[in-house]
Amino acid sequence: MVLPIPQLQRFIYSHYLLGGLRQSIGVLLPVTLLGGVFKLYDIGVVASMGAMCVAIVDQPGGPRRYRSNEMLGGAALGTFTAFITGLSSSSPILIWLLVPILSFLYSMLNVFGKRGGLIGFACLLLMALTLRFPMSPNEVLIHTLYSGGGAFFYFIFSTLFRKILLYREERRTLSVALFSTAEYMVRRSRFYDAETDLDDNYRDLIRVQADMTEAHQAARDMVLRELPKGGDSHAEAHRLALLSIFVNMVSLLDSLVATNTDYANLRRRMADSDFMIFARDALFKMAIDVGHIALNVSRHRKTKQRQSVKAELRALEFELERYKRSGLNTTEPEIYALLVQILRRLRNAQKTVDHMAAQTRSPSNDLPLDQYLDKSLSRFLSREEIRLGMFTSNLRWNSSHFRYAVRVSCATFLGLAVPTVVAYFSPDIEILSALTSYSHWIILTSLVIMKPGFALTKQRNSWRLMGTVLGCALTFILFKLTTQLEVYFFVMLIAYVLGNSLVQMNFMLSAVFNTIFVLLSFQFLHTGDSFVIGERLVDTIIGSVIALICSYILPWWESNSMSDFAQEAIKANKNYLRTGLYYAELNRQHNAATLRPDATTHALALSPEYLAQLEMDLNEADTQWQLARRNVHVSFSNFASGFYRMMNEPVSRQHNVALLNNLMIQSHVLASQISAAIPLLASLPEIPDGVATALTAIELEINNLDAPPIGSLETEGELAMLAYPLRQMIKAAQLIRQDMRGLVLSSGPPAPTQLDLLRPILDVGKPK
Template sequence: MNWGGGDFQFLKSGSDEPCIQPIESSHLDDAYRTLIQRQSAMTEKHQAARDMVLRALPRGGGFREDDRVMLWNMFVDMLQLLDTLVATHTDYASLRRTLAGHDALVFMRDALVKMSLELNRVALDVSRGHKTQYRSSAKAELRAIEYEIEQLKQQGLGEREPEMLALTVQVLRRLRNAARIVDKLAQHTEARSDAIPTSMLRIDKSLTQFISRQELRLGMITSNLRLDSPHFRYAIRVTLAAALAMTLIGIWLAPNMAAHSYWVLLTIVIIMKPGFALTRQRNGWRLMGTLVGCILALILFTLTNNPTILFAVLLGACIMGNSLVQLNYMASAIFNTLFVVLVFHFVAPGTVSLEVIGEQAMDTALGCALALICSYVLPWWEARYMKPLARAASRANREYLRAGLRYIEAMRQPAPGGAAARRRARKRPRPASAPTPTPTWPGLAWPGLAWRLGRKNVHIAFSNFAEAFYRMMSEPTQHQVSVPEFNNLLVQNHILASQITAVVPILVGLPHTPPAVQQALDAMMDLLDPARKPPAALPAQFDTEGEQAALAYPLKQMLRACVMIRQELAGVADPEDPRPAPASA
């Protein structure tokens, strides 16, 4: 999970890369596409970490309780870091245009790079069970950004473009919060015996709702026994490829070359995936990895026949082959090929020759060719998934916004644990020995539970949509449909989810929602619901003074995103589907 966050922060630093020359939109577009792909990968790793941590919660004692507390505290802080990273969508083009000629962007980039390297270092130490020793700090960069902001204020940026100044200050606050969280993550690696679970998130049964579950029903099998099921088509493709492989092996290969013919079937099973793009991608990786591994094996046997050296290389290849399978599939294939050849050498000394190595390369090439040919049989193109996934992402954003509005209402109620009650509790004297009262909420463990669940669902829905879109872009051009519309839907859903995460905590801190803000929120709910009519007019002006200054920019982006989402969904809808009424921009 830390590695995913480190990669995501490093990619965000690429978006902050300053341009001394005029701004190139293509560079920003490429960085943004890569950023979304890394966010999808990070979401998947977060869910895996969530399942692991929530199934091993601290119990107040017992075996390896220190490790349980450490993992829980790191998990909560990683959630806080995720909130900080995606809490708002930054308009990098406007930011770079406004800060042209200033060093603020350089310091923003350097701070993100430092924090990403620190995150990767923490992740490595956690995997090794070590305490983080070396600690890098971004304090110098943060102070430099503060100085640059003061210079911008003196140059009158607050009068010319108050929203851009507020955005720059917001970026500084996010970087400062991120640096603080990264420092806490490094401290957690100490796994101190007196460490206690953090109180930022209560440990109770409600957390089980965040664990992913897989139902096992007979209907899951029988419902896929039809030709329009992608899983059934995938099974047919694999069966056909395996049958062709066995037929060709029996007809073409000589008996002396058929001893390891199972390599062909193994290659087919490993390479073939339900998606065409993923099959073709893994096909190239596997083939190149096997060829490079065979060449390395030839070089190794040419240089030495020392069993000690060969056994050391075998151990290293085994470790690297399994370690890189999720990080770099081609590198994993290289080490696995080298490992297999060395295993044959030790099992049957003297039998590994140029002929055996060439046989493995030939079998792998045959398996790759059959996998590629059979991937065109009853293919399931990603374009068929795009419309349902786009609607699911929009629906998840709508439910996320609805849960956020309910969360705001709940926190303003004078109930135990509400904002009003907490303010009264701070004023009420309490003996030093008295325990801190635990707030209770009837029927709800915590008022933000539904909001956090909605946020998790948004990340998952967006990740599914983004991955399907980029897989479609890897397929043949004639099977790509509505690319501009789906790309815009991807961008606007990302903007909307980020700004919801930023706006809701701000509104929680206000005693009441301003009328213009409430009108904008109601309009967003109408725009995101295809069954409702769009509002006749959208609010265009928001207060930029006082506590509401931080709301103006994200609210405008949210309204624009909702309008674009409604328009693009109407554009990609099937003729027989009910089309939402167009919204006025």
């Protein structure tokens, strides 16, 4: 069961294709205008190289105002890189010194996050391209001027491109997040299908949730930073519609995440009942609706034809009534309460989907806009801090960023060494020298492949090799089919657009199209010889081998980070529970003061000042709880991504797999049940003794403290719905505590420090 919207259609209307189109036009315009119109091909190529440096930083999905600063920083640093590399290009000794040093410094920019890594990678590629031929000092100045001009040209072009296509990228970024939500809903619906394997589906769900969390954060950064600010009424209505859809998407996700159920027990009890079938079909149909809404948001169209779930919801009501008549609500009150809860959540989810669809037809101002314009919302946005101390503090052997920078430096050093060694020992073998004559291409291949993690480097290595081989084969076939330069130029443009667009979605296909683009570019520079295909293939293989070898130099195994990921996930859950309980307490106080005021309450307690302060405290508590929920999703996504990266590493480097897998599952269960329990706790007039004892035990267990025995939980009325999530939270907290103990014990005693090793020597001669 997959989302019935073709991947090709989703790609066409995604921000990936829009970003690839923007990058490709901005990079190719200088060489097209200067070369095609003024016949200044050399100047156009250099300007396009500078533009490409900034285009790499200009990735889709980020906020415009921050990306502008990043592009300007990339343009300035890239221009400096072209200048110093050009000055060193005529001296082999300087090149051998400069290239490894720059490789190390620019690779260390990963300490500043994703954007810092992109700037460093762009400068490294520009450095490699500048190594193509030696230059005199005068040529260096001219080359730097042209390269810097191309870089700043791209910045201006990208800014104008967004002005012309106003809100297009915002819509497409939100669309990608909606598609991710729809995929998550499809995986959720499979839990109600008795034919699917629970463990396999759960692992699939975790992977999808990790990707969805990243897509949601990109949409959050884009939409919340572009909130309505007045001015043009049409623009304000359009932005407000995007904001409304985003808020509904988050609300839908929260409702789904809060439905973590004991599906194994539910399947044993309900088996292939009609209730399970109707629940599965209802959720799957809503996923289809969300997918169509995503498509229409991207295309800026109205959502008209939709999947109706009225029949499924009515059938669920009928089944529930039938179970009630048979006495299920008295014999098994928790199972019955769980079924009621499933039906309520499906109803709420359908209302949310209906509201999203309505916003695509006629945007309405039914959101508390003041709340969303509040400055406190800035806490939900992702921020990448930049401090010099972040760089210097990572200059140590146990830093993953430092180790990665060392590996990249070694790879570029070997990239310079291979052609030199071949030329020295085999000067008479012309074909061998020709095949390995482009050291910059070898370095480029290694830079593109190498990533901080071993598993990702190995994976990209195989993708790059397969993509290059396939791209060379397709280009060779094209050369045999036609010699028309017009056809070559058209294919080259299409290949470059697709290569840029697919780099974040499918690296192998991106490598295929980028290889075709480069080979066709060489055909324009060296017409009439297809030997260049063999040259690029051999250089790519050498670069891939170098990247594979260097990945074993000071490797950073994911198992080294898994304990930190687990602790961050647990810490996020602690904060989620704490802020949730505080929000529930304030909500009960607010309800008591406004909806059920006690006649004996002191007059001051019901004063307007008190109520206003209580309202402010409640809103702040609600914001804090939502922020904690966002942090739970992010920390869990990091934990899951790290775990699956570790599983792609050598078996000898996979440590505590069972413990970490169970920790990941229980962390997810705990967060889901907190999401389910807090709204119920907030709606109660007071907390029963059994519930209060259970909550105390959960807090103690999750803080690694012994909890008193838990008695029976009240299950009368609405409390039946609260019993199940509380029991699941207790069980999850106990298992998390147990697994964390096992994780600590498995790591063994801490390794001795240098001071510990030297202490016996230092203590010699000291008085006893």
